[in-house]
Amino acid sequence: MKVLAMAAFALAVASTAACAADPRYPNWPCTQAKVPDISLAAVWAGPALDDAETKWKDDAKVTALVSKLSARKTPMDEAEKSVKEFLAGSAADKTANAKLLFAGLFDTLNAQRSQVMNGLERVSRKQREAADKIREESIQLQALQSATPRDDAKVDALSNQLIWETRIFEDRHKVVRFVCEVPTAIDQRLFALGRVIQQEME
Template identity: 90%
Template sequence: MMRSGIVIVAAVALAVAGTAARAADPRYPDWPCTQAKVPVISLAAVWAGPALDDAETKWKDDAKISALVSKLSARKTPLDEAEKSVKEFLAGSAADKTANAKLLFAGLFDTLNAQRSQVMSGLERVSRKQREAADKIREETLALQALQGATPRDEAKVEALSNDLIWKTRIFEDRHKVVRFVCEVPTTIDQRLFALGRVIQQEME
């Protein structure tokens, strides 16, 4: 029973090691997601309103705008609630509506792009760790196979290395699941920025 269990562990470990990040795009060897990596959102892709001009730097100087940007860009704020807040804010802006709209969008564009960059950097950092872990699993699997075939066979060493492989494989698989989940985050941020940008532009008309 122990022998067959160890063989299974070795097979699983090799399979896991073989799934270590293979870059879909050679330009980004550490990018672990099936989604294409788009390093930054271009302004033209999400904004068809008037030129932002100095709003791109001045939005931080407005305490009210900064606070609203912080609230709207937080993923814990439901998108429908964020859209409602945009409408309420701009409805009360009267003569300053266009200026405030530009400041608000400039803040969202800056903040959400920064969020994306942070998430993507984290994903690539984990991807590098996964590659290192896969290499270690592969080495230990080969070492386990050698121990299994040795004569005389040291059962204590075989069992110790087998248990170590089980632990490393489990950590690898858990990280892989987390990465798959986090890979959706940049797309979610894109969608939030596009949706809020659309509401802002509609309120300006």
């Protein structure tokens, strides 16, 4: 019966996640609301980016710095210091460079965010399929356990399979809960870096 209890727990988790989902985004597994894209106006109050939105990729220094700053492994204090060092210079250069740098960060972090969110929805679909399979196999196991005569070999084989599948389901659920925090962390990083860039322009 322990196997069926594990399976029931996995199905309860799946059911709770399904109920919590935004009906507009049926595959979104997080309790956090899904915001598909970051609005530029929400994170940037500086001058219009204009052609910086495409030209930032042509500047080797900017692309290298954007890569460093957008990496979550780069501590924020180190990232802020790098922004200040990069924007040291004349007012004209500072504005142009600031626009290029933020355009690159906005583009890159938005892309990272979309990639994470798409991955979460892929895993959510797999979890739904796994829950359906666990449900079907739980019913099969109950039937095998109640059968007369009882085939213990089949009961053991299906029990072991259910244990394995339920553990995979639970492990994925734990990972999803952790990864659900990532889009918010990316939002916060972009907002914080945008604020530093704007402060350096003043």
